[in-house]
Amino acid sequence: MGRKLLLEHINVPGINTLEVYRQKGGYRSVEKALKQMTPEEIVEEVKKSGLRGRGGAGFPTGMKWGFLAKPEGVARYLVCNGDESEPGTFKDRYLMTYIPHALIEGMIVGSFALGAHVSYIYLRGEMMPQIRILEKAIAEAKAAGFLGKNILGTGYDLELYVQPGGGAYICGEETALLESLEGKRGNPRIKPPFPAIAGLYGCPTVVNNVESIAAVVPIINDGGEEYAKIGVGRSTGTKLISAGGNLKKPGVYEIELGLTCEEFVYSDEYCGGIANGKTLKAVVAGGSSVPILPNNLFFKTANGEARLMSYESLSDGGFATGTMLGSGGFIAYDEDQCIVRNTWNFTRFYHHESCGQCSPCREGTGWMEKVLHRLEHGHGKMSDIDLLVDVSKKIEGNTICPLGDAAAWPVASAIRHFRDEFEWHVTHPSEATTRNFGLAHYADPLPKKEETAA
């Protein structure tokens, strides 16, 4: 059994209430942090833990906290990013629904470490039940003296607010989130300045993912070094993976980083293999934005090593043969899934969610969607495939925020690894609308993999 730090007590009845949460050792970290530690020591402990942001980019959390500007007389904010809207990712929602106090506990410790007296949890608008759950939990915590004025008699004041968004994926981008939180249109800001210097209302701000903040709790309880013992290399600790798609047991799993991909997919402790006795064709390992990989490249890296569920191992091989851990939105595709259709579907999402500020993303996402739609429905041309690659390159890296990249990568990688299937859609247009391409050679042992121009 892998160690569980966040979901250890998830099955305890009533763990969503303060009372049961306290019985299981909840809010110990608040007492420890506020009474025995200085803010600097907490930041130091998080640095030692090696915790990396769980929101997608994997930026070391301790370092981010260390960068926060601390000018005299200016408020500082901690903002929790609960906008979770990436297709395939649903771990934050799970955590907030079943064990909301873990997030609130982390928010208190984090706010204390950063010197924030007002902190926000920004949730996407569709998460109405979670908003109620969190507000109830905040009220409980406040009644028990963990929030409000003079927390636990230490003289530290903190108000915590839940702010629902309007339900836009782009408001998960940290600067768009801040704009939205300020009540404006959720357009990403042009950086610099970074939020650590000028964030919410122009004040220094840290934006962290729900899971990153919750992970601070075990780090403070057991110490950063203890946390860093779990995992491999620079991927320390545990990570929530929301597994979906054609798996026997889809769901949210807490894994120790460094678990082999093989074990994650096939062991009964986790996903339990592919549903209905089928074969795995492809995997999106970290949410829709990361490059898709065929079966053979997912379990083994290009040089034949077993691939691990860790930041480094998943990105081994760069974009040519690797992918990314992203936000942990794991999607499995069996032999009956159509990659062209899936790519079109993802692109449809990015087209719908682009904020429309910068021209390559605004126009390019729509263009890609239309071309993919045509391919999927049997009206495509051979030249469309290279056109898609070219358009994705014109978007990638040329936009204000990473949504442009996130829209370009799934298309570029699908064509890189599944070009045969795209070509088959052009050469067999009517067949392509009635049956799927199938598994083909995508699960064959590696050396057979042909190199296609990307």
Added chain:
Amino acid sequence: MSDKHKVTIDGITVEVEAGTSILNAARQIGGDIVPPAMCYYSKLEGSGGKCRTCLVQVSKGSEKDPRPMPKLVASCRTTVMDGMEVKNITSPEVVEARKGVVEMLLLNHPLDCPVCDQAGECHLQDLGYEHGRAKTRYEFDRRTFEKVDLGDKIQLHMTRCILCYRCVFTADQITNTRLHGVLNRGDHSEISTYISKAIDNDFSGNVIDVCPVGALTDKTFRFKNRVWFTKPVQAHRDCDHEKCNGKVTLWYKGEEVIRVTARKDQYGEVEEFICNTCRFDKKQTSDWVIEAPTKISNKSVISSNHYDTMKPLPVVKTNPQLLEANKEQFERDTRL
């Protein structure tokens, strides 16, 4: 530390104040190495960064940290560092990326230049000629919108809009109230007043001048003439609006003033914003004190019909000072 920074753009070095953007440093050098800018407007705070036509490559970050920047950057929103080296037209990557951006900007653009009032002074048209492809690769229906009147003086033709946000910033910063903004998102975004409200305040007409394309046009000038058949003349009047100093460009056709705009520099930016009275209501030569013909680059189509010494404009013909200036300019502009 000195507050001057040395920056090299396409091999040409210039010293600029700290805090200057790469784009403005390039404008100090001038010429071909100036990146095109469709959304940045020096008079509007916070503008820029959106259209991505001004992308450049930073091949050396600064003297202190010589690492190149990993991605192309928007030159309008990136400040220079001492010792920075920038590649614009000398970088194949930049040229390729810019071609891509121009293609994207034109993707949903109607290309209705033959019936567009902006033709001849449209930045998108210039950009397309200079950096675009001859043929589009886009084979789908283009996005279209109905034309809307924003009050009786301004017309919005959203189909042509490139969403540069300049008009939004103008309304925010120049007028007292902003009555329009961007609705929806992605390629459904549109400039709108939401409930078809008229835009009505003293400085609202300036959104016409800042619009780089024909999306916001002057209804009092609509379909009156092609800009290259008109002759721009600098003029001023004693305007009693406290924020307007009455310095404008009058656009003549024959003896008639058919349009009044603010004065624009070579990058299409107005020198000073003008009030709606000057713009829309003063269309008699007698309202104005004429100064001189407007200098027009000999590259612009607007200069094509102008400095015809044989048939100078009536208003020029009767004014010896203008006659002289006109001759001078004609000679200068036809020397090449």
